[in-house]
Amino acid sequence: MLNSNLLKLLLICNIFLFISASAGYQANPRIRFSTPTEVIASSEFLAQEKYGIVNRKAIAYMDRYIRVNEESLMMIRKKHQSTFRMMNRVFKKYKLPQQLKYLAIVESEMKPTALSKVGARGTWQLMPETARILGLEVTEESDERTSTALSTKAAALYLRDLHHEFNDWLLALAAYNCGPGPVYAAIKKSGSRDFWKLQDFLPAESRGHVKKYIAVHYHFEGKAGVTTQTAEELLASR
Structure with a gap:
């Protein structure tokens, strides 16, 4: 029987998949939000000890992030x-996907x-050169990166690209965190384009960045919105 932490991560992944297929996505059905569900939510995968360890680490990381930052997230x-x-x-x-807005919480x-x-x-x-490429003015006199409205447009274009x-x-x-180069290097070293299989070849900050995003996404759009309920209670409430 799955332990409660693993059930919690499966719940996070399922909610993540469900929400990401919402109205914001239907306008362009070719774009699909790749989620851990495809890797984790199968008994065959869970039976593999190597990846089970990776998943437990992911669970612990995201669980800890929400616990430590819960007060700040509620204030935001x-x-x-x-x-x-x-x-x-x-x-x-x-x-x-409108849920990409939660990346701004992780970023700043x-x-x-x-x-x-x-x-x-x-x-x-945004880095200065990236911001300029995306159409923002970045000079000593004016820095449009500090305009949330203008920088949101720039970030949307960058994420789309x-x-x-x-x-x-x-x-x-x-790649938003570390740039495309390190992601391509991780793909080459791992022989996979699956985040959960290549993550150890990414910079630590970047793999943590993705997990923080998933955790924040769950905090804001998961049914409980907090981590005080058990996974079983959350599943029962669906």
Whole structure:
């Protein structure tokens, strides 16, 4: 019998798949949100000890992330409803999953002035050259990365391009963090285009980035919205 943590991850994956196939997706049926469900949700896969260990690590990582950041996530949920609605409109315009807005939480905790040590700035943590390519003005006098509306449009275009390049959303999310080069290197080294099989060949920050996104997605759109209920209770409520 599956333990409660594994059931919880399966629930996360199933909700992730269900929500990602929502109205925001139907406009372009060729785009499919690649999810852990295809890898995890089969008895044959779960029976493989090697990948079972990987899955338990993923469960622990996402569980811990939600627990540590739960108060902050609840505050963001309360404070940024109007910003989320704006982001929904942008992603809908570009026929992308509206749930991609949760990536902004992982990137910057929705802070327009956030600045990383490597120079990524704004809600979507865009690097200067990437931002310029995407049409944003980045000069000493003006930096449009700090405009949440303008940078959301730029991030949508970038995510759309990354998905077209990899045809897989989890790889696109990893590439958003580290760039396409390291993702292609991980594909070559692993011999797979499956995130869950190539993740150990990615930079640690990038594989964590994807798992944080899945955790935040679940926190905001999972039926419970918090981690205090057991997986069995959550499954029973579906």
